[in-house]
Amino acid sequence: MAKDTYLKKILGNDRYSRVRQTKILMVGAGGIGCELLKDLVLTGYGEIHIVDLDTITLSNLNRQFLFRHHDIDKSKSLTVAKAVDSFNYFDTKLVPHHGNIMDAKQFPITWWSQFSYIFNALDNLEARRYVNRMCLYLKTPLMESGTTGFDGQIQPIYPYYSECFDCQSKVTPKTFPVCTIRSTPSQPVHCITWAKEFLFHQLFDEVDSSAGGLNDAAKIKSETDDKDEIENMTKEFNELVDLRKLIFNSDARTFFTELVNKIFKVDVERLLLIETLWKSRQKPVPLIITQYEQDLIRILDDQTELQKIFGDETKVWSTLENLVILFKASESLQRRLQGEESFLSFDKDDEDTLNFVTASANLRSIIFNIEVKSKFDIKQIAGNIIPAIATTNAIISGFSSLSGTNYFKYDFEETQDFSRIYQESSSIFISIKPNKYITSASLVGPNERCPTSSIARGLLKLTPVEVKELSLKWLVDKLIEQYDYADEAVALILGKSRLIYDVDFDDNLEKRLGDLSGFTDGELLMVQDDDGELESIELYISIVEDHESDYLPQIKLGPKKAITEESSNGSSGAPDVATDTIVIDEEDEDLVEVTEPVVKKRKIEVEVL
Amino acid sequence: MSKDEALTADEIALYDRQIRLWGMATQLRLRSAKVLIVNVGGVGTEIVKNLVLGGLNSIELLDSSVVKEEDFAAQFFLPNDDSIIGQPKLPIIVEKIKELNNRVKLNINTTPLESIFEDPSYFKQFDLIIATELNRSQLFALNQHTRALSIPLYATGLHGLFGYIITDLIEHYSTPQKEAGNQLREPNTKINRSKTITKVDFDKGSNTETLTILDEFVPIPQIFKSKELPNQLNKRQLKRLSASFPLIFSLFEFEKPLNPEDVIDKELLRAKGIQLCEQYGIPTASITEEYLDMFSNQAFTEYSPVAAVLGGTLAQDVIQFLSKKESPINNVLILDSVKSEMPIYLL
Structure with missing residues (x-):
């Protein structure tokens, strides 16, 4: 017998031999990635490419079981590839890439086209959307997965047969009105947002006028017509610019004293003058630093005391302790800016920045009589930390690899007809109830209103010589010949929004393709039917040494869909509307459990790490 | 520690x-x-x-x-x-x-x-x-x-x-927190055979109830001769019940083959599966050829x-x-x- 006896028994000889011979891609080598790679390697895949841009941190180690303490700061993709070597019983070829999957130079479309199947193990929307679009260009099946805490889900995507990643709109982070953040906070999160996106950003980060939208005049005007409040915000902001200059030409104590005095006293006193704000709100109480000065000086000289305060991140600090932390943090940030670093961005794992945000958020909370939080809790809010555990990742990765391997049941070498596998596949959600652990749902076809999958997509393949020699006219003729546009009327848009041809604009017709600026490998070319009869097609320009005789995708364009096109030709993707998908649980009619609702709302999108 | x-x-x-x-x-x-x-x-x-x-x-x-x-x-x-x-x-x-x-x-x-x-x-x-x-x-x-x-x-x-x-x-006490409904939950409410609410602490401020729930378990041999399953499933659920339940329990009657290439005798498995369905009071129709093939082949494999x-x-x-x-x-x-x-x- 051989080591793969079980695999042959379970997968069957045909599927197993397809798995052995194929090349797949796994994007992301974090929480899901570690588990998934183990499963894929033990399924005997022929070749697995792994892409991740991240490095390993301590907080990964509670679940990313392929990493060790001594791996901290190393590349995730390179480390996982090495780590699975110890159990690579079926000699899978592992090809790690340290890099950003959205980098078209490192990962051109020709690179993508080598994979028969792609597994996403990502933690962010942008990269998920990008991989999703690449799969649509190439008609490569994709397994989407995500976990958050005890919840998780998988979604198999068969391009143009089932819903793509963008077919369901995703939940976006909650935002707050500028006035709430700047003038009238009432919750800890308001003060944390203020500390991180306004105060910290304006003092230490790369200078821009946006202040994370928190000094946007138009936005402020849309929220309030209180002249005093608007004027006050402008003043506050301008003074912050002065304070920033102090970082470079004052000592730590002066900077700190000025900072506390302006931010927690003068600004608050000015707010108090705008009486309309406090008619139905509790008034803030300015912080008088002199009250604390003596104690502050004493503690700052006392190393044991300092260590005690810094040591306990789960404790809620007092006003004095927050001032101590603020002093130490601003001193350190100031020193860093006076030294090598030209600006500092907030990073939850950069202790100085987190300490500064924690202490200043808390001091603001104290002033506004809001609950004070521990550094541990503030880190979660400020750093958008999503709880993550080994078990959920193990379960979801297990389903991801099971469902992905199911694809190899059939031979897709010759055809990309996914109708059968699409019918047999389902999305799976963890939903723990007394009578079941998961819920699965049949896949549905693409959403007609989805800006991503409601248009056709494919590659425009040209050799470097052809790009140099062929004219735009040749391309227009080729398109008309291939797709049968009535009246021969098409419009071509290159890149995000540059019109290069339509019936009323033929200036470029005689130009060589290579002379059109932006006509390069990896750029997008949108072809629209000027008569509005046929659906649009988005072409990915792929410049290759050899492409035989096919220049354009061999597809038949369907009728134009109902959706408007404005969001379809860029990388912006679907509008982010917060709606939940509702999975109706048909099987629960009889088993009544008082603590669980029959219909459970579930978010499709979950962030992982 | x-x-x-x-x-x-x-x-x-x-x-x-x-x-x-x-x-x-x-x-x-x-x-x-x-x-x-x-x-x-x-x-x-x-x-x-x-x-x-x-x-x-x-x-x-x-x-x-x-x-x-x-x-x-x-x-x-x-x-x-x-x-x-x-x-x-x-x-x-x-x-x-x-x-x-x-x-x-x-x-x-x-x-x-x-x-x-x-x-x-x-x-x-x-x-x-x-x-x-x-x-x-x-x-x-x-x-x-x-x-x-x-x-x-x-x-x-x-x-x-x-x-x-x-x-x-054996038994397990848990204290889940639930949002309170119109009617407060009552202590000593039996939710089903094995689950009882033993205590309810209502917090008016957050409108939540902290329940104390007792889950009671039965010895495993009792599970193997249980008649409870048909009572828990409706007609439709019974009809589309997967054969994996009776076949998994059937495999407790078989020894793992010494040679991993060997399979479990399909007809013996079928007979055992049907017998178990009858014993549990579930339809024997769930024991399909497809499932018998998979189970006889995959029994005890990892x-x-x-x-x-x-x-x-x-x-x-x-x-x-x-x-x-x-x-x-x-x-x-x-x-x-x-x-x-x-x-x-x-x-």
Whole structure:
């Protein structure tokens, strides 16, 4: 017998031999990635490419079981590839890439086209959307997965047969009105947002006028017509610019004293003058630093005391302790800016920045009589930390690899007809109830209103010589010949929004393709039917040494869909509307459990790490 | 370390992402829990990985087996080295497991289970026992001891694309917090045969009720002759019941083939499956040719993704059990990865 006896028994000889011979891609080598790679390697895949841009941190180690303490700061993709070597019983070829999957130079479309199947193990929307679009260009099946805490889900995507990643709109982070953040906070999160996106950003980060939208005049005007409040915000902001200059030409104590005095006293006193704000709100109480000065000086000289305060991140600090932390943090940030670093961005794992945000958020909370939080809790809010555990990742990765391997049941070498596998596949959600652990749902076809999958997509393949020699006219003729546009009327848009041809604009017709600026490998070319009869097609320009005789995708364009096109030709993707998908649980009619609702709302999108 | 001793800064940093989910109190409960895992095969490998990462106090592995060629399917702590075939398994894998998290004490014990049964006081040192891949007589014998000693027992096993978890956790109190409805919940309400609300604490400020829920379990032999299943399923559910439940229980009547290439006799399996359906009062029509083929072929085989789902679910439930926040699985979970189903039955 051989080591793969079980695999042959379970997968069957045909599927197993397809798995052995194929090349797949796994994007992301974090929480899901570690588990998934183990499963894929033990399924005997022929070749697995792994892409991740991240490095390993301590907080990964509670679940990313392929990493060790001594791996901290190393590349995730390179480390996982090495780590699975110890159990690579079926000699899978592992090809790690340290890099950003959205980098078209490192990962051109020709690179993508080598994979028969792609597994996403990502933690962010942008990269998920990008991989999703690449799969649509190439008609490569994709397994989407995500976990958050005890919840998780998988979604198999068969391009143009089932819903793509963008077919369901995703939940976006909650935002707050500028006035709430700047003038009238009432919750800890308001003060944390203020500390991180306004105060910290304006003092230490790369200078821009946006202040994370928190000094946007138009936005402020849309929220309030209180002249005093608007004027006050402008003043506050301008003074912050002065304070920033102090970082470079004052000592730590002066900077700190000025900072506390302006931010927690003068600004608050000015707010108090705008009486309309406090008619139905509790008034803030300015912080008088002199009250604390003596104690502050004493503690700052006392190393044991300092260590005690810094040591306990789960404790809620007092006003004095927050001032101590603020002093130490601003001193350190100031020193860093006076030294090598030209600006500092907030990073939850950069202790100085987190300490500064924690202490200043808390001091603001104290002033506004809001609950004070521990550094541990503030880190979660400020750093958008999503709880993550080994078990959920193990379960979801297990389903991801099971469902992905199911694809190899059939031979897709010759055809990309996914109708059968699409019918047999389902999305799976963890939903723990007394009578079941998961819920699965049949896949549905693409959403007609989805800006991503409601248009056709494919590659425009040209050799470097052809790009140099062929004219735009040749391309227009080729398109008309291939797709049968009535009246021969098409419009071509290159890149995000540059019109290069339509019936009323033929200036470029005689130009060589290579002379059109932006006509390069990896750029997008949108072809629209000027008569509005046929659906649009988005072409990915792929410049290759050899492409035989096919220049354009061999597809038949369907009728134009109902959706408007404005969001379809860029990388912006679907509008982010917060709606939940509702999975109706048909099987629960009889088993009544008082603590669980029959219909459970579930978010499709979950962030992982 | 005791439950009362607070988590250190190092522990908080390491367990950060899970403490944010289940809180410090649960992490402390995990840190004081002593668990025994019987047999480290495919699913045992996944369970021990998850629990070591989670940060238990100590885990003892009990397994007298030697490494076999087929172990290289899902047992990823084994080094990729054919020369270890025939050697006792635990000493070879223990160091690799320790690397995952050196805070968890890991002991190995290569005594055969049957010898342990001669002095069952051995089990007393554990707060919880997880038994994997036992045959029926071993399972019943072990359950007799865990019942006598009041130790919660999880049992699990794999058959290719299928698997099960059976629990006898004696009794379990949990205190979930629920949003209060129009009518307050009443203490001493029996929700079903095994679940009772024993206490209700209403907090007016947050409009939440903290319930105390008692889950009671039955001994495992009772599960094997239960008549409860038809009462829990409606007509439609009964009709589309997967054959994985009766066939998994049928396989308790078969021994694992010595040669991994061998299959289980399909007709014997069919006869046993039909007999069990009749015994449980469920339709025999679920025993399809497709399922018989899969089960006769895949019985006792190990497959990493299925081991991962099952081991993840079991370890998660152990954590749930220890945290006392929600009710654990009571008492049979079936994993059917062909139908993508994981029903839980109260038998």
